[in-house]
Amino acid sequence: MSVRIRGANAYGHLGWFQVYCRICNRKLTIGVDIVYKCPKCEKKYKAYFCEADKRGLKGKCPYCGSELVPVI
Numbered sequence: 001m002s003v004r005i006r007g008a009n010a011y012g013h014l015g016w017f018q019v020y021c022r023i024c025n026r027k028l029t030i031g032v033d034i035v036y037k038c039p040k041c042e043k044k045y046k047a048y049f050c051e052a053d054k055r056g057l058k059g060k061c062p063y064c065g066s067e068l069v070p071v072i
Contacts, residue, residue: 036068
């Protein structure tokens, strides 16, 4: 008998690949939308940003000032 994980805990569920922009709170899907992150503040502040806010920030993190990188 095999056990199947279903619902939000299943690996294929979109909840595993969705983050929110720290500025506009837009829901971003990794792999579908263009998502940027701060490598230093990603874990501490969940610092993910949408493409429009990255342009507004001129590519710099508002928390530490480091360069934003795309999420792959």
